[in-house]
Amino acid sequence: DTGVSQDPRHKITKRGQNVTFRCDPISEHNRLYWYRQTLGQGPEFLTYFQNEAQLEKSRLLSDRFSAERPKGSFSTLEIQRTEQGDSAMYLCASSQRRAGEETQYFGPGTRLLVL
């Protein structure tokens, strides 16, 4: 399967714990995005990378959130000191611009529940 993969698919944690999610993009894609989706809402942008450079961060990405893409391939999203409000689906997407067009391809998501 050459699609976007995310790990884990589900995570249950207690408030105050740290969690880390991983995203593996489509291999030739140089752009990688993180979004958060709560129940009944559309995804909200968190951050994006072009190769290993983090080019944009949303105000939603508080100090407790950090994302990395160290070698321009896979990416990790870490949430420190989780809060109940962090419960959501975390979606990763990747893309490659070709001839001015860019379609984002999404992974299956990591569903986080903070108790």
Next chain:
Amino acid sequence: KQEVTQIPAALSVPEGENLVLNCSFTDSAIYNLQWFRQDPGKGLTSLLLIQSSQREQTSGRLNASLDKSSGRSTLYIAASQPGDSATYLCAVKHGSSNTGKLIFGQGTTLQVKP
């Protein structure tokens, strides 16, 4: 600030009916607009992408139109089938091609009854 709205929030139709889903956006300075499908608890599948210079795109039974000046897009589904039941999301990429993020609407949840 760009805002994307989808109406209706939910829609139930009998199998075989043609239907239209609506998406509106407040700032016409978009780079492109994309329609996605999301099955319950799953990620998003891209259906159609319309560049800002285009008026419509078609794929099988799906047709998406874009009227940038009025801030509207529609997704037309012909001869709906129970397998079309899902949430449909539209998203705009704002401004220049260097802006990566998509801004999503809340989605329309479609149920097609056999």
